Amino acid sequence: MSESLNLGLWILIVDWTIRIAALLWIPARTRPAAARSWLLLIGFLPLLGLPLYLLLGHPWLSRERVRRQSDASVAIREGQLAQAAWHWTPPADSVASETVPLVERLGAFMPVRGNGVTLLDDYDGTLQALLDDIDGATTRVHLLYYLMFDDAVGEAAVQALERAAARGVQCRVLLDAVGAKRGLRRYRKRLQRAGVQVHAMLPGGLRWRRSGRADLRNHRKIAVIDDGVAHVGSQNLADAVFIPGVPNRELVARVHGPIVAHLEAVFASDWYLETGEVLAVSPVRPAHADDVACQLLPSGPAYPFPNAADSIVTLIHLARRRVVLTTPYFVPDDAIAGAMRIAALSGVDVQLILSASNNQRLTALAQHASYEELLACGVKIALHRPRFLHAKHLSVDDEVALVGSINLDIRSFALNAEIGLLCYDPDVVARMRGIEADYLADAEVLSPATWRRRPAWKRSVEGIARLADSFL
Known part of the structure; x- marks a missing residue:
């Protein structure tokens, strides 16, 4: 009887120790809305809530990843000095005049004019435009995608990369370790045998360069081909039927001009975060007659602000x-x-x-x-x-x-x-x-x-x- 009482007392002490410790620890390290959710969970289920918070409660990255992102942002700012002629100044008293300086300070990219922008919202047509651009590549293809499936779309992308590599084109591919798990499992070795460099983003593990909260993901979708064209938007390398019976509808921007160098800089930044290798990114890109002013907004847990x-x-x-x-x-x-x-x-x-x-x-x-x-x-x-x-x-x-x-x-x-x-x-x-x-x-x-x-x-x-x- 006394042993049961002692066990119950110890459980009660541990239970309330976790609750009190969470109350003192979590609000100081987590934004208020998230802190309330975690405290509520730990209040109801302290023995379950605490391990979950330690695993998933704070979007932390290793110091090395944060340092690399900071270094990349400095390099991006310095690299844009060569694009001074393409710097775009927004008109006074406009939405852009208020937005441009904020976005530039947050993400390091200045606005540039001289761009062409085509909006693609036909799923199959968007995929075909990407494959055609890869087939037209003469120097390099850089792909960064969250999701790649081992389906007809994944196969078509892999075949296009194999054709490009066989022509002597430098091909690099970054795929999210979780979102593109199926594609990595099916195609990684095959692409590597063809001469394509492939890396998984945020693969997890205990080594310093991989350490971070387990569910942090790279959700970007970017393709940069040679110096001339890039794709950015919502469409992944997967069949349109994401939900059975309900095909996806997407929107992708196909762009030309100086903004292509900025998109390649984002790819190079993520490549550096994952591999430590510094890629050369030329800021010089041919201008487009449409002369659209564009600016990139990168975001993620490696940046100091949301x-x-x-x-x-x-x-x-x-x-x-x-x-x-x-x-x-x-x-x-x-x-x-x-x-x-x-x-x-x-x-x-x-x-x-x-x-x-x-x-x-x-x-x-x-x-x-x-x-x-x-x-x-x-x-x-x-x-x-x-x-x-x-x-x-x-x-x-x-x-x-x-x-x-x-x-x-x-x-x-x-x-x-x-x-x-x-x-x-x-x-x-x-x-x-x-x-x-x-x-x-x-x-x-x-x-x-x-x-x-x-x-x-x-x-x-x-x-x-x-x-x-x-x-x-």
Whole structure:
């Protein structure tokens, strides 16, 4: 009997020691919203919550990775001195004039003019454009992708790389260790035998250069071919049927001009983070007649600030007439939700376009929890069908378009390495508006009154899922 009492006493002591230690430790090292979620979990399940927090609670990287990113940012700033002739100065009192200096200080990339931008939203056509560019390569092909499957698309990409390597083209491939696990397992040795250099990004392990939080991922999708052309956007190297029966819809920008050197600098930075090898990146690229002003927005846990979140919040606040946000995953933090609310209440037309289908059930429930407040303050929410809308982009007034890999969720803002391309050009914005209108033509518009009538049990489940927003 006494042994049972002693055991119970020890369990009680350990239980409360964990709770108190978590209360003292977590808020000082984690942002407030995430700290609340972790403290709630540890309060209910201390013996489970503490190990999970130690494993996943803080988006930490090894000091060496952080140092390498800092070194890469310095090199990027210095390398752009040779592009001074292409530096673009935004007009005064514009959305761009407020955005450009923030993005440059966060991500190191200045805005450059002299670019051509083509928006590609046909899945098969986008893939074919990439394969054609690889087949036309004469010097090098650099691919950086989150996801690569061992399917027909993965096979087509591998065959194109094999053809390029056989012509003497220098081919380098970076694939996320988790997202592209299937592709790495199937194709890595085959590509290496063909002369293609392949590396897995954030592979984990205990060695210093690989150490970091286990679920940090590189979510970028970038292709750079020779000095002339690059692709950046949401489309992975995989078949369109991401969800069975619901093919993906994506958006990719195919670009020419000085911005190609900047995209290659992002590739070189990630190559350096993973391998320690410094690649030479020439800042000289031929200009394009369209003369579009562009700027890159890289973000990720290796940077000192949440680059993507800060920039998107700023763009929403700067909108004067209309802002359209398109994302497959919408789990906003307080700053994003607050910016959307303030913009809508200020008279800005705020349109949120989401996918009616979602391959992540918990994320879908969490994002449903934010709809009612946004609808109440005038934000328009549309659910696109029948395809899975995996595209990630936004447009502000007639001035700015942003396209890339950035989702509007906490994972993209805090845990993933992401890339965005800002285009300060009314023609590009007009083309994006046309794509947005096409989404809306096949979308269900949510009614505030109808949404409020959903069952009480569903509201409760959504609210509980929202508490896990920091874990998604």
